[in-house]
Amino acid sequence: MHSTVGIGSDADVAALAELVADAERVTDAARAAQIHEVHVLAAAGRLAEQQSAGASERVKAREMALRSIAAELAGVFVTTDRTLQRRIDEARDLVENYPATMTAWEAGRITRGHVRVIQDTGCVVPAEVRGEFERAAIERCEGETPNRVRDALVHLAERLHPRSFSERHEEAAAGRCVRVHPGPDGMSDLIATLPTVIAEGVIDRLTRQAREIIDARPQVDAAPAIEADASSDPAVDPTLAANTDAAGTVHGNDASDGSTDSHGSSFAGDTRTIDQVRADVFADLLLAGTPSLDPTADADGNGALGAIRAKVQVVVPALTLTGEDDGPADLVGHSPIDAATARELAGENTAWDRLVTHPVTGTVLECDAYQPTAAMRRLLRARDRHCRFPGCRQPAVRCEIDHTHAASDGGATHVGNLAHLCKRHHDVKHHTRWHVRQLAGGRLVWTSPTGRVYREDAPPPLVAFAPPADGAPPGPPPSPPF
Known part of the structure; x- marks a missing residue:
């Protein structure tokens, strides 16, 4: 018997066909809007160029004109002017340097994802062979998803490049940098862009140091017990000094408050994973270590770089400091931090601003x-x-x-x-x-x-301040000191 209501019925197929048609219309409309946006942003870049034409300091004039235009458009796009300026540069590069890619995108042969891959991988290709790169890249993109063609386009760009990899690496190394990407729950990604051999060396050393710490756990557990004194000299226990000198680094072990157990070591009972140990060693080395190259060092090897300590600006409610509240504190300009970290930082701070x-x-x-x-x-x-x-x-x-x-x-x-x-x-x-x-x-x-x-408006603190204890409505605010 033929069914008309189950999965795979004629009605289902007709409904699916309508959804597919709608999806095609939405995709076409989205593509048209994205292409229009790229042309608008590219025009903004050209306008900045025109505004700075003839200026005595043309490079600075163009930058100021571009910043002003980006700030104007940022209000419309509801984003930061830095982001908008980057998008303007990318749009102008795409329109002016990848005409075949734009044509294929407008014709619906490739998607926005393909365009990004072509632009990302083609940036190393000189202008004289970029047309050849575009033609081959577009052919590879048709019918494939962007992530599947990226590796092929990387190799294509390498084959077409007339300069050696070593020459280009030397130039790329000039762009090494460190940046922070804030994440959820009081965590962030610290990203360092380094030459590959340096990056691999860093992770290798961190891994081997982490394994040494993990391998030392049985010896710590078997060590004879010593009497722990809260006022003991940190020099007696070098592990304690290493942990407490890291400007507030919080370790994920049972002694995260910096206290010692019956063995007198903050590593006893350590149950951290190797990833956690690597991260903690990495933070300790950066916060408390001394660079091997210090141009300020004198003949005795004493320099100023090792004495520099990290500084952050934190706003924390008094009740959180006393432990009566466990709400987050505010790491100014970034994201919330947990109450335990705020208290640990507060314990090592000597200057306070009462708000x-x-x-x-x-x-x-x-x-x-x-x-x-x-x-x-x-x-x-x-x-x-x-x-x-x-x-x-x-x-x-x-x-x-x-x-x-x-x-x-x-x-x-x-x-x-x-x-x-x-x-x-x-x-x-x-x-x-x-x-x-x-x-x-x-x-x-x-x-x-x-x-x-x-x-x-002057931004209010992101942390919560407790209302009056008696529940009475707040009185008039004090007069500002200006």
Whole structure:
């Protein structure tokens, strides 16, 4: 008997066919929108080039024009101007240097994913052979998924390149860098772009050190017990000194609070995996180690680099410090951190800023002060917390303090006329048509070259502050000190 309602029925096939047709229409519309966006962004890059034409310092003029345009468009795309500027450069490169790829994309022969792979792998191919690379790459992409053709295109680009790999590696090594990608739950990825042989050497040393620590566990467990004294000299136990000198590194073992057990070693009872040990050794070496090459070293080998310690800016509620609350603290400009790490960092800190906040909005109104100039800096750092340009999250500790109304035009050195701006946006303010004025309470009002207005309120702390114990409604906020 023929069924008309089960799986595989004529009705199911008809419904599926309609879904496929809808998917094709959506794909075509999305492709058209993506192509239009690329052309818009490429046009923005050309406009910056035109605006800077004839300028005496053309490179700087083009950069300032591009930053201004990127900041303008970032408000429309709801992203940061740095991201927008990178996308503008990528779009212009695609439109101007990969015409065959654009044509194939517009015709529906390849997808956006294929375009990215072609652009990524083709960047090493000289202009004179790029056309040949494009033709072969497009043929390989048709009918295949982007991830399956990437390796083939990498080898294709290598074969077409007239310069040796060694020459190109020397140039690529100039781009080595370190960067942080924030992740969820108070974790981040620390990424170092290094020559492959160096990277492999780093992971090999970390692995062998981690295995030594893991292999030493039976000996630690079998060691004779010694009496542990909370005030003992760290020199008696070098493992304790190594762990506690790492500027707040938290280890994932049973003695994560830095205490010792009956064996007098923080490694006793260590149950960390090799990945966890590698990560902990890596952090300890970077936070407490001394570089082997130190240009500041004297004849005795004493240099300044080893004395430099890591600095972070953390906002933590008093109740979290005392252990009455277990909510997260705020690592300014980045992401929340757990209460245990905040307490460990607090235990090694000698300087504190007490914040008085608005009882409703949480905006910082006052910060304890000592000397006038230092007080202004402390208050501004607590109030701003990051760069005050729309969308920017560069931490205040890495920013410059800017006079909103320029000092050269009579602007006062007063907290009501000062705000943190990162170097990039400090330059945008002074070298483009972006304008800003500051209202009471640290509120900044930015006006873009096309007249768009962006309001930047002083950011309230991301951590929670407890309400009054008696449950009474909050009273009026204290008067700000400016």
